Structures are given as structure tokens and as C-alpha cells.
Amino acid sequence: MPILAPIGRAFLALLAVAGRLMLFAGAALGHAARPPYYPRLILKQMLEIGYFSLPVVGLTAIFTGMVLALQSHSGFARFNAESAIATVVVLSITRELGPVMAGLMVAGRIGAAIAAEIGTMRVTEQIDALTTLSTNPYKYLVAPRLIAGLAMLPLLVIVADVIGVFGGYLVGVYRLEFNPANYLKLTWQYLETLDVVSGLVKAAAFGFIVALMGCYHGFHSKGGAQGVGIATTNAVVSSSVLILGANYLITAAFFGT
Amino acid sequence: MAAVPKIRLAGVKKRFGEKVVLDGVDLEVAAGESLIIIGGSGTGKSVMLKCILGLLDPEEGSIAVDGEEVTVLAGRERERVNAKIGMLFQSAALFDSLPVWENVAFGLIQGKGMERKPAKEAALTALAAVGLTEDVGEMWPVDLSGGMRKRVGLARAVCAKPEILFFDEPTTGLDPIMGDVINELIVKTVNHMGATALAITHDMASARKIGHRIAMLHEGRIVWHGPVANIDNSGNPYVDQFIHGRAEGPIRMAVRA
Numbered sequence: 319m320p321i322l323a324p325i326g327r328a329f330l331a332l333l334a335v336a337g338r339l340m341l342f343a344g345a346a347l348g349h350a351a352r353p354p355y356y357p358r359l360i361l362k363q364m365l366e367i368g369y370f371s372l373p374v375v376g377l378t379a380i381f382t383g384m385v386l387a388l389q390s391h392s393g394f395a396r397f398n399a400e401s402a403i404a405t406v407v408v409l410s411i412t413r414e415l416g417p418v419m420a421g422l423m424v425a426g427r428i429g430a431a432i433a434a435e436i437g438t439m440r441v442t443e444q445i446d447a448l449t450t451l452s453t454n455p456y457k458y459l460v461a462p463r464l465i466a467g468l469a470m471l472p473l474l475v476i477v478a479d480v481i482g483v484f485g486g487y488l489v490g491v492y493r494l495e496f497n498p499a500n501y502l503k504l505t506w507q508y509l510e511t512l513d514v515v516s517g518l519v520k521a522a523a524f525g526f527i528v529a530l531m532g533c534y535h536g537f538h539s540k541g542g543a544q545g546v547g548i549a550t551t552n553a554v555v556s557s558s559v560l561i562l563g564a565n566y567l568i569t570a571a572f573f574g575t
Numbered sequence: 576m577a578a579v580p581k582i583r584l585a586g587v588k589k590r591f592g593e594k595v596v597l598d599g600v601d602l603e604v605a606a607g608e609s610l611i612i613i614g615g616s617g618t619g620k621s622v623m624l625k626c627i628l629g630l631l632d633p634e635e636g637s638i639a640v641d642g643e644e645v646t647v648l649a650g651r652e653r654e655r656v657n658a659k660i661g662m663l664f665q666s667a668a669l670f671d672s673l674p675v676w677e678n679v680a681f682g683l684i685q686g687k688g689m690e691r692k693p694a695k696e697a698a699l700t701a702l703a704a705v706g707l708t709e710d711v712g713e714m715w716p717v718d719l720s721g722g723m724r725k726r727v728g729l730a731r732a733v734c735a736k737p738e739i740l741f742f743d744e745p746t747t748g749l750d751p752i753m754g755d756v757i758n759e760l761i762v763k764t765v766n767h768m769g770a771t772a773l774a775i776t777h778d779m780a781s782a783r784k785i786g787h788r789i790a791m792l793h794e795g796r797i798v799w800h801g802p803v804a805n806i807d808n809s810g811n812p813y814v815d816q817f818i819h820g821r822a823e824g825p826i827r828m829a830v831r832a
Contacts, residue, residue, distance in 0.1 A: 354688075435672075438671075439670075439671075442666055442668060443664050443665075443666060443668040444668050444669075444670055444671070446625070446628075446630050446664070446668065447662070447664060447668040447669075447670070449628065449629070449630055449657065450628055450630075450657055450660060450661070450662045450741075451657075451681050451682040451685065451686050451731075451735075452654040452655075452657050452658045452682065452685070452686035452687075453654075453681070453682075453685045453686055454650075454654070458685065
């Protein structure tokens with residue numbers, strides 16, 4: 319069967335990559351859990367992933383909230399449900415758009431940077447040099463990034479949630495002429511703890527995915543500048559796809575009944 | 576009873592896919608000896624060093640450092656053995672994200688847990704020993720010339736006072752004068768430390784200056800070895816062709832059209 323053979327080979331190749339990724343993730347988590355730890359490197363990565371991603375995540379969140387309010391108004395006006403806009407904005411932002419948009423933006427910004435940095439270190443023998451200097455590359459390079467990704471994405475999403483809801487408020491109050499107090503009341507009225515918690519769980523998972531894929535593709539890059547470019551692209555594409563897949567699975571786990 | 580060799584390889588085989596790179600390498604380096612491995616590009620010289628360092632796993636054979644089999648070691652045990660070895664990489668492999676002094680002190684800070692202040696003092700002493708001033712210690716690797724990078728790489732290799740030194744193409748990419756300066760530094764440093772040295776090079780001037788003995792690697796096997804003084808009268812056609820740089824002879828280079 320000439321058609322089935324390439325499909326089978328592609329499937330086997332996919333399984334092989336998944337296996338290598340699982341082994342890499344297992345090794346990285348194992349090293350992250352055991353000393354020695356590198357607090358200076360963890361702090362540096364936290365600043366890089368968290369603090370320096372604030373502008374791009376904040377801008378994405380405010381425009382997302384504003385567009386959501388406008389689109390909801392446009393749609394809900396067809397059946398006189400404009401009063402649901404504030405609730406739709408806050409639930410959409412906290413449950414879905416806050417974590418997903420932040421995850422995708424960080425994948426583009428940080429996933430690419432991690433893959434490029436570690437990939438360059440790989441092709442210029444800097445990772446080999448680490449090993450010869452009795453330093454485990456998993457502990458020194460991968461673990462700080464995984465820990466920072468896990469810790470900082472939820473914090474970024476809290477900020478994104480607040481800014482996104484504020485974007486909806488701006489459009490709702492100043493363009494759609496909602497009463498400010500009423501808009502805020504409707505925002506809080508139907509919001510539950512689980513809505514926010516599910517978004518933060520997603521954020522932690524997305525932070526792990528972004529850091530893991532950046533490290534994995536950087537670690538396995540080869541062939542000079544071209545190889546680093548390929549690793550960078552693969553890191554962004556794979557982390558984006560995995561974020562969307564993980565988003566469905568976590569949503570199903572929290573709200574699938 | 577014969578002294579245990581510092582490094583011993585017996586029947587080491589390594590292949591990448593179908594390509595056999597090391598095909599049963601047997602080699603011994605005595606304590607305090609400088610052995611130079613010569614051979615054409617792609618004959619497996621760097622792969623051999625990486626197998627000794629644990630960066631690559633050989634498929635067959637035995638590698639012992641100080642009589643201890645190292646192919647079976649992993650984790651902390653491997654790091655303990657690697658702490659005996661310092662390496663000067665072909666590209667120097669300096670860490671771009673660290674200033675020069677921290678590159679040199681890396682093995683002391685990360686590998687041996689030394690405090691940063693005494694480690695910096697040790698790094699500056701190591702830099703002075705290779706002819707670099709204190710202000711170079713505050714520079715970044717990207718600001719250094721090729722010769723300075725090699726010197727910093729040498730300072731990093733010796734800073735933690737290893738018992739064994741590896742040199743991977745120490746003069747590649749340098750002008751003849753700077754190459755000779757690096758060779759002089761290597762000889763001075765190895766003699767001063769009383770270390771065992773294993774160097775790989777294409778540069779016969781470098782080989783004659785650094786080495787006590789020379790071994791030639793061809794098609795994954797050691798085809799000749801002997802004292803440096805005997806290299807011109809080896810009677811080995813591979814060695815004769817290589818040291819005289821002739822295109823005609825038993826060594827065939829694949830040339831793509």
C-alpha cells in the first residue's frame with residue numbers, strides 16, 4: 319500500500335518524538351526537584367518570562383477585552399441580551415482568553431528566545447562545556463526555565479484578567495453607555511472562584527509547555543544557524559499547538575460534565 | 576607492577592547511523608604525558624574526546640580514567656570524574672551570558688561550590704597566567720578577539736586545577752604568531768601543573784611543540800603512534816602523507832563536485 323506506508327512512517331516518527339519529549343520532560347522534572355538549585359538563574363528567568371512579558375500580555379488583554387465587549391454587544395443586541403455583556407466578558411477572559419492569549423504571546427516571545435539561546439549554546443559547544451565543568455545542563459539550563467514558566471504564567475494571567483476585564487469595562491461604559499456601577503456589579507455577580515482557578519491552572523500548564531518546548535527544541539538543535547532557526551520555529555509552533563490542545567483537555571476536566 | 580595509565584581506551588567503537596566513526600580505538604596516556612592525536616577532518620578525533628568526557632556513549636569498548644571505568648558512570652559519579660578534566664574547546668565555547676571572569680571561575684563556583692569573591696580572585700590569577708589583564712575579566716566574550724577567546728578558554732580549563740587537560744584544535748583559526756603564543760602557553764601551563772594532556776590537532780607545528788607522543792587516527796583506528804621525534808621517520812604511509820600535506824597517498828579525501 320504505497321499511500322499507507324508514508325502515513326505509517328509519519329505516525330511512528332510522531333510517536334518517537336513524543337517518547338523523546340516525555341523522557342526529556344521526565345529528566346528535566348527530576349533535576350528540577352533535586353538540589354543543587356540555582357536561585358539566581360531562577361530569578362533571572364522569572365524576570366524574563368514574567369516582568370518583561372507584561373507589556374505584550376497587557377496590550378493583548380486590553381484589546382481582547384475591548385473587542386469582546388463590542389462583539390458581545392453586536393450579537394446580544396439581536397435578542398435584547400445586552401445586560402449579559404459584562405458577565406460574558408469576565409467569564410471569557412478569566413476562563414479562556416486570559417490564559418490562552420497570554421500563553422500564545424509568551425510562546426512567541428519566550429519560547430522562541432529559550433530555543434534560540436539554548437540552541438546557540440548547543441551548536442557552539444557551550445552545553446558540552448557545561449558538562450566538562452561538572453555542571454548538569456538540565457539543572458543549569460532547563461530546570462530554572464521550567465520553574466519560572468510554571469510560576470510566572472499564573473501571575474501574568476492574573477494581570478491579564480484584570481486588564482482584560484478593564485478593557486471590556488472601558489468599551490461598556492464609555493462607548494456602549496452602560497452605568498459604571500451596574501457594569502461592575504454584573505461583572506462580579508456571576509463570577510465564581512472556579513472560573514479564575516481554572517484559568518490559573520491553565521496558565522501554569524501553558525507556562526510549563528512553553529518552557530519545556532523551548533528547552534527541548536533548543537537542546538536538540540544541530541547544524542549551525544539554520545538549525546537554531548528551525549529549533550526556534552518548532553518551539554513556537556509546537557508550544558502553540560500544545561497550548562490549544564491542553565486548553566481543551568483542562569476545560570473538559572473542569573467544565574466537561 | 577606497571578603504573579596505571581591516566582587514560583586508557585580499549586576497543587572503543589562509535590557509529591552514527593551506518594557511519595562507523597571509531598572502529599576499535601586502543602590508546603593509553605601515561606600520567607604527566609602529552610599525547611597528540613592527529614588525523615584528517617571527520618576521522619573521529621573530537622568524537623573520541625567526547626566519548627572520554629561522557630558527552631557521547633560508545634557502543635563498544637572500555638574507557639578508563641585513573642583505572643576507573645567511566646562508560647558506566649552517570650550523574651554525580653560522572654561529574655566527579657569530569658572534575659579531573661579541563662578542556663579547551665576549538666571555538667573556546669565561552670558562555671555568552673557571563674562576563675569573562677565568571678566564565679573562568681565557572682568550574683569553581685558551579686562545580687566546586689566556591690564563593691564568588693575568592694572564585695573571582697582565582698579567575699583573575701588564571702587570566703594573568705595566560706597574559707590577560709584584570710580589565711579583560713570584566714569584558715564579555717563577544718568583545719574578545721579569537722586569540723583572546725582561546726586564552727580565556729585556556730584559563731577556564733586550568734582554573735580549577737584539573738589533573739588532565741584536553742585541547743581540541745587549540746590553534747585553529749589563529750594566525751601563526753598567535754598560534755605559537757597559544758602553544759607556548761599550553762606547554763608552560765601543562766608543565767607548571769604537571770598535568771596529563773591529550774590534544775587533537777591538524778597543525779603539525781602545534782603537535783611537535785606540545786606533544787611527547789603522537790598518535791594518528793585514520794578511519795576510526797589508531798594507525799601509528801610513537802614519540803614526537805620519530806614522526807618524520809615513522810615509515811607509515813598515512814603519517815607521511817599527512818605530515819607533508821600531500822593529496823597523493825593512501826588517504827583519500829572525498830571531494831564533491
